[in-house]
Amino acid sequence: MAYRLKRDLLKDVDWVTDMKLRIGYGVVGNSNGINPYETLTLFNAGTRYYDGSNQSYLYPNSYSYSQNPNPDLQWEERIGRNIGLDFSLFNDRLSGDVNYYNDKTEHMLYSYGVPTPPFIYSSIEANVGSMSNKGLEIALTGKVIKGDGVNWTVNGQITFVKTKVLSLSGTYDGYPVASNDIVTGTAAGRGLTNTNLTYLVQGDPLNMFYLPHYTGVDANGNEEFDGKTLAQYSAAGEAVPLHYIDPNPKFNYGLTNTFSYKNWSFNFFLRGVYGDKIYNNVLMDYQTITRLPAANTTVAAINSPIKDGLQISDHWLEPGSYLRLDNASLGYTFKNVKGFSNLRVYVAGNNIFVITKYQGLDPEISAPFIDQNTYPKARTFTLGTNISFK
Amino acid sequence: MGQIFHLNKKNLIIKKMKKHFIIIIPVLLLAMLIVPGCTKQLDSKVYDQVTEDNFFKTPQQVNATLAQAYTPMTGIPMPPDGAFNLNEVSSDELIVPTRGNDWYDGGKWQRYWTHTTLYTDADVNSAWSSYTSGVTACNFVLNLLTSLPSADKPANASQVTAEIKVLRAYYLLGLMDLFGNIPLVTNFNTKPSSVVQSTPSQVYAFLESELLANIPLLQLPSPSNFGHMTKYGGYMVLAHLYLNAQIYTGTPQWGKAGAMADTVINSGAYSLQPNYLDNFIVANQGSVENIFVVPFNNLYIGGNSWETCTLHYSNIYTYNLTGQPNNGYCSPTGFYKSFTATDTRIKMWELGQQYSSSGAKLTDLGTGLLCIISPYVLQLSNPADSFRLAGARSIKYAPQPGTANNTSNAGVIYRLGEAYLIKAEAALRSGDAASALTAVNFIRVRAGVPAWGTADLTLPNLLAERGREMAWETTRRDDLIRFEVADGIPYFTGARIPGKSQDPDKHTFLFPIPQAQMITNSNLKQNPGY
Numbered sequence: 001m002a003y004r005l006k007r008d009l010l011k012d013v014d015w016v017t018d019m020k021l022r023i024g025y026g027v028v029g030n031s032n033g034i035n036p037y038e039t040l041t042l043f044n045a046g047t048r049y050y051d052g053s054n055q056s057y058l059y060p061n062s063y064s065y066s067q068n069p070n071p072d073l074q075w076e077e078r079i080g081r082n083i084g085l086d087f088s089l090f091n092d093r094l095s096g097d098v099n100y101y102n103d104k105t106e107h108m109l110y111s112y113g114v115p116t117p118p119f120i121y122s123s124i125e126a127n128v129g130s131m132s133n134k135g136l137e138i139a140l141t142g143k144v145i146k147g148d149g150v151n152w153t154v155n156g157q158i159t160f161v162k163t164k165v166l167s168l169s170g171t172y173d174g175y176p177v178a179s180n181d182i183v184t185g186t187a188a189g190r191g192l193t194n195t196n197l198t199y200l201v202q203g204d205p206l207n208m209f210y211l212p213h214y215t216g217v218d219a220n221g222n223e224e225f226d227g228k229t230l231a232q233y234s235a236a237g238e239a240v241p242l243h244y245i246d247p248n249p250k251f252n253y254g255l256t257n258t259f260s261y262k263n264w265s266f267n268f269f270l271r272g273v274y275g276d277k278i279y280n281n282v283l284m285d286y287q288t289i290t291r292l293p294a295a296n297t298t299v300a301a302i303n304s305p306i307k308d309g310l311q312i313s314d315h316w317l318e319p320g321s322y323l324r325l326d327n328a329s330l331g332y333t334f335k336n337v338k339g340f341s342n343l344r345v346y347v348a349g350n351n352i353f354v355i356t357k358y359q360g361l362d363p364e365i366s367a368p369f370i371d372q373n374t375y376p377k378a379r380t381f382t383l384g385t386n387i388s389f390k
Numbered sequence: 391m392g393q394i395f396h397l398n399k400k401n402l403i404i405k406k407m408k409k410h411f412i413i414i415i416p417v418l419l420l421a422m423l424i425v426p427g428c429t430k431q432l433d434s435k436v437y438d439q440v441t442e443d444n445f446f447k448t449p450q451q452v453n454a455t456l457a458q459a460y461t462p463m464t465g466i467p468m469p470p471d472g473a474f475n476l477n478e479v480s481s482d483e484l485i486v487p488t489r490g491n492d493w494y495d496g497g498k499w500q501r502y503w504t505h506t507t508l509y510t511d512a513d514v515n516s517a518w519s520s521y522t523s524g525v526t527a528c529n530f531v532l533n534l535l536t537s538l539p540s541a542d543k544p545a546n547a548s549q550v551t552a553e554i555k556v557l558r559a560y561y562l563l564g565l566m567d568l569f570g571n572i573p574l575v576t577n578f579n580t581k582p583s584s585v586v587q588s589t590p591s592q593v594y595a596f597l598e599s600e601l602l603a604n605i606p607l608l609q610l611p612s613p614s615n616f617g618h619m620t621k622y623g624g625y626m627v628l629a630h631l632y633l634n635a636q637i638y639t640g641t642p643q644w645g646k647a648g649a650m651a652d653t654v655i656n657s658g659a660y661s662l663q664p665n666y667l668d669n670f671i672v673a674n675q676g677s678v679e680n681i682f683v684v685p686f687n688n689l690y691i692g693g694n695s696w697e698t699c700t701l702h703y704s705n706i707y708t709y710n711l712t713g714q715p716n717n718g719y720c721s722p723t724g725f726y727k728s729f730t731a732t733d734t735r736i737k738m739w740e741l742g743q744q745y746s747s748s749g750a751k752l753t754d755l756g757t758g759l760l761c762i763i764s765p766y767v768l769q770l771s772n773p774a775d776s777f778r779l780a781g782a783r784s785i786k787y788a789p790q791p792g793t794a795n796n797t798s799n800a801g802v803i804y805r806l807g808e809a810y811l812i813k814a815e816a817a818l819r820s821g822d823a824a825s826a827l828t829a830v831n832f833i834r835v836r837a838g839v840p841a842w843g844t845a846d847l848t849l850p851n852l853l854a855e856r857g858r859e860m861a862w863e864t865t866r867r868d869d870l871i872r873f874e875v876a877d878g879i880p881y882f883t884g885a886r887i888p889g890k891s892q893d894p895d896k897h898t899f900l901f902p903i904p905q906a907q908m909i910t911n912s913n914l915k916q917n918p919g920y
Contacts, residue, residue: 047464049457050685052616059690063451064458065530115911116522117575118582120530122906169909191494194512290490290773295756309491309773 017088017095024082029075030109068114068124076109076127096140103133110168113182129168135161155256163248168202185368187312189285195312197279198368201244207368209245209279214315221307223315230311245314247369249321250275263335265346268328273363278320279370280360284310322356322363344386351379452544459531459554460617462524463684464693465516466564467801467864468787469700469719471693472516474864476568476901479503481866482886483725483857486718488771489778493718500770504890505883505898509920515904517568524561525575528554533578552607556624559597559604560803563631566593566638567868570900570917586913590638594631601628611659616675616685617800622654623682626804629654629812634868636875637899648816648825651809654681655829660806662836666735669807670787672799681809684801692796697789702779704754704761705789707746713794720781724887725861726765728854734838735858738786741765747791754778770889784862802863807833811856819876823847833859849877871899895919 002022010016044066048059084099107127114124139157168182184207185198198207212225222229226241233240254271287301290309331346356363362376466473478484479502486499493499498511507514531554535547544550558576565572574588574596588596605624609615629650635643654660663669663679674680686694701708701715721739729736744752744761752761757775767781790797810829818826823844830852831841837859842851853873857866870882883893897919908914 046458047461048687048690049460050617050687050691051453051457052612053614059687060454060457062457062461063454064461064527113906113910115573115582115585115907115914116519117526117529117573118578118580118585120523120526122519122910191488191491193495194498195496288491309494 015090017090017092018086019088020086022084022086024080024084026080028078028080030078030105031075065120068119068121070124070126072127073109073125074107074127076105076107078103078105093143093146094140096138099137101133101135101137104166105131105133112168130166132164132166133161134164135159149262151258151260153258155258156254158251158253160251161248163205165200165202165204165206168200185279185370187279187284187370188281188372189310191310192312197312197370198247204244205246205248207247209247209277209314209317209369210242211245211317212240212311212313213243214313217305217307221305223306223308223311223313225311225313243314245277245317247277247279247317247320248367249273263333265331265333266329269326270323271326272321272323274321276320277317277369278358278360278363278365280316280318280358281370281372282360283371284312284316318358318360320356320358320363320365320369322354322358324354324364325352326350328352339390340387341390342386342388346382346384346386348382348384349380350382351377455534456531456550456554459524459527459557462520462527462561463803464686464691464801465520466524467684467803468686468694469696471520472513472518473520473564473568475513476502476507476517477864477867478719478862480505480507480898481870481882482722483861483866484719485722485767485770485781485888487720487767487769487777487780487888489717489780490773492716492778494771500889503770503886505893507901509902509905509908509916514901515906517901518565518904518907521561521565521568525558525565526578528558528561529576529578532558549607549609552604553609553619555600555604556608556627557619559601560619560627562593563597563627566590566597567634568901569903571903571915573911573914582911583913585911587915591640594635594638597631598628601631611681613675617683619682622657622659623804625650625653626681626809629809633812633816634872637868637871642819642876644816644819648813648820651813651816654806654809655813660809662806662810662832664836666807666837667737667786667788669802669805670799672788672790672797674800674802677802677805679806680800680802681804681806683803686796686798686800688790688793688796688798694787694797694799694801695795696784696787696799697793697797698795700783701740701785701789702744702754702761702763702783703756704744704752705740705783707750707752708744709789710747710791711789711794712792717778720767720783721765721861722781722887723766723768725857726782729858730839732838733858735861738784738861739765739782740785741782768888786862807836807859808863808865811852811859815852815856818847818849818852826852830855849873850879853881 001024002020005019005021006016010019044064045061046064046066047062049062050058051060052058054060080101080103082099082101084097086097088095108129108131109125109127110129111123112126112128113122116122137157137159139155141153141155143151143153145152182200183196183198184200185196187195187197197211198209200206201208215224215227217223218229222231225233228236230240252271252273254269256269257267259266283298286296287298287304287306288310289297289301289304289307327348327350329346329348331344334340334343334345337343354363360371360374362374364377365371365374465471468474469478479486479499485503486493488494488500498513501507501511502513532551535543535551535554562572562574570590571587572593573585574593575585576596601624605621605628608619608621608624611620611622629647631638632643632647632650635641635647660681661678663677668674669677669679674683675685684693685691697705697709697711698713698715700719702717703714705711706714726739729739741763744763746752753759754761754775757778759775759779761779763779763781763783764776765782769777772780787797787799790799810832814826814829814833817823817829827842827844827847830847833855834841853869856869860866860869867882873879874881874883880892883896883898885892897917900917902920903914903916908916
């Protein structure tokens with residue numbers, strides 16, 4: 001539903017070119033999580049088995065039940081509520097929109113834990129939980145210079161999102177199912193099998209870290225967490241205190257600039273993320289002297305006060321904020337060249353620089369925000385021409 | 391150009407969408423009205439997947455479906471299976487010390503050793519899941535067999551049904567042995583909210599009657615049913631149930647345990663393999679001693695990672711492996727020392743200077759030390775270079791050249807050697823020392839150690855002999871608990887080198903019900919003490 005303010009209320013305000021207030025409500029179904037036939041009992045070629053009765057083919061495939069079927073599977077529903085303002089001011093020189101939304105996903109599709117027995121598999125795809133997404137999106141476009149020869153347009157947008165898991169348990173067909181404290185990310189490295197880092201926690205954003213808090217080292221270089229070493233906790237019969245840390249970004253932003261001057265055109269696009277945290281698993285694995293001399297370490301490891309082995313903690317959690325010049329291009333268009341309807345030469349680059357405090361290869365790490373040697377983005381430069389003949 | 395304006399375009403699309411929102415809502419409302427109409431069409435015929443209706447028609451399909459009841463076996467008896475880890479590392483015959491930071495793994499190995507296991511520890515749920523997936527797979531197969539129209543039933547349906555029931559009894563026994571109070575679910579169509587725990591006594595009573603009724607219907611062993619539960623495999627399950635009866639119900643059943651062992655021994659179907667370690671070689675299908683095994687294959691049936699878990703990194707060159715072993719599992723010093731030098735079974739341990747296959751002395755590449763494996767494991771965790779070489783490694787299951795991580799040695803669940811030991815223990819506890827002596831001396835003579843006289847046949851000696859014969863075959867935890875329950879000596883709960891103090895009480899006889907199960911089934915009650 002929208003209300004165009006310009007039509008009556010602001011009809012006589014000159015500097016407002018157009019303004020529209022809108023509110024929306026909608027329910028959108030999403031079945032992306034459902035694979036075909038997830039509602040049925042299916043057999044799959046499973047593990048091979050030994051069949052002594054057939055010496056010519058000793059290891060045939062077994063056929064087994066491949067999933068817990070859920071005949072009641074349905075779409076999840078995202079109930080969208082938003083309020084927004086579209087505006088265009090000063091004769092279209094400044095335009096933009098502001099949009100606030102508060103969505104709630106119900107009957108959330110997820111692979112929920114079920115008890116074994118009686119189920120064969122420990123999870124079932126079901127519509128159980130709920131999740132909320134709240135966000136504010138602001139997009140502005142300014143035509144800073146508008147003229148015959150020179151044009152400069154700036155387009156910026158910023159997005160704040162808060163996602164919260166409201167519920168992960170409930171009942172499916174009278175059966176209790178639950179997935180609270182589901183592990184979403186684990187550490188990698190020697191001696192770190194079964195070491196969990198991130199969890200889905202009811203009432204919190206997605207992918208919460210749950211870690212000991214590093215406070216320094218003792219005289220022997222053993223790491224201390226909240227003031228005590230692991231050995232001290234163990235001797236006292238206490239558990240190491242763990243803390244929830246939300247790694248999700250505070251906001252994302254982007255800025256596009258477009259210039260043109262006579263035959264020249266120049267664009268660049270900056271974008272970034274602010275306030276996220278990344279677990280530098282790679283640094284944790286290498287910034288240790290306990291692997292010497294068999295494995296490489298960082299130089300910093302030798303000077304590091306930490307002398308003991310690999311311990312997960314918030315010490316390895318780094319700010320992941322970054323600003324990236326995602327792309328830029330400079331072009332020149334030749335006008336009125338005989339035989340050509342269009343002749344343009346340009347040079348363009350992708351991923352030209354990244355400004356970040358993050359020590360790993362690339363701060364652009366998707367959820368669950370654990371850097372395990374993610375392949376960094378390539379930097380490319382392109383020299384090109386667009387030609388069309390008459 | 392297109393690349394550069396990529397995001398602009400996206401914005402444009404979003405803007406367009408917003409402008410069309412007014413149109414979208416009525417469309418959605420319309421769609422919502424249509425959706426209920428669609429549900430009926432979802433019951434469409436499936437052509438490209440296998441469902442209950444279009445499978446289970448030929449004997450091969452039946453066999454391939456029955457096989458799923460056996461596949462969970464590959465996740466039970468070998469390292470690093472959860473069931474293996476819980477049974478072995480909580481006993482006194484296997485330790486996984488923290489070497490520097492290697493094998494710390496969140497402290498789980500230290501917790502199993504010191505009997506401070508948490509209900510969140512990975513192996514707790516993995517052991518639970520291995521056994522319960524066996525139980526539910528058996529339930530599933532039994533349900534299919536019953537629901538088949540009689541014309542489609544395999545000719546040997548009654549024998550197959552009995553075999554799956556005995557196999558299920560094996561899974562249930564293993565589950566009950568670790569966790570005590572377990573859900574006894576024997577019908578595939580059980581309503582999940584009705585699943586509650588049964589006491590060990592109730593499970594015991596069910597297993598006894600189930601086994602007695604079904605074992606007589608099973609097949610005799612033959613090469614064609616290698617890896618299957620045969621008649622004598624069934625009697626070994628029953629012998630185990632009776633042997634540990636006092637743990638489960640408080641009432642010992644020595645006589646019945648001995649009788650079941652006798653049935654196996656006197657069947658003539660098996661004899662002791664002259665060379666003890668031949669039962670565990672890569673091609674051990676020919677063993678005349680093994681009764682119930684899990685077939686593995688380095689290419690087709692993974693799950694036997696013995697060599698990977700225990701051998702030193704440098705042993706890759708000793709056995710020409712294609713992947714580096716992980717230098718983990720080893721024998722505690724005291725347990726290794728219980729073998730005498732003349733005992734041929736001591737050859738299961740790897741110690742001293744390690745050599746490459748061409749005879750060159752190996753070094754530990756990580757530290758530059760000569761690779762000399764020491765029997766001493768005197769700390770639970772030690773960052774010293776030398777500690778990487780601590781602890782006797784097991785080559786009981788022979789490493790297989792050209793493999794990494796998975797080998798082809800069949801995993802031995804039951805063998806005749808153990809039947810003799812069950813017989814000896816049951817007879818001794820029933821006051822028949824003469825029969826006990828005969829039975830145990832079969833084992834001792836085969837091992838190349840002097841036969842015992844009457845004076846040697848004491849309960850502690852028998853427990854030690856059982857340790858040597860059955861080392862790392864996942865019976866030790868039960869053995870220690872059983873002797874502790876029967877004789878009141880803290881074999882299981884007592885202090886242990888390195889670093890284990892006396893347990894505060896006997897709740898450690900059982901493991902905690904895993905967190906994942908507690909969350910998903912609110913009917914479950916945690917075992918006392920956890």
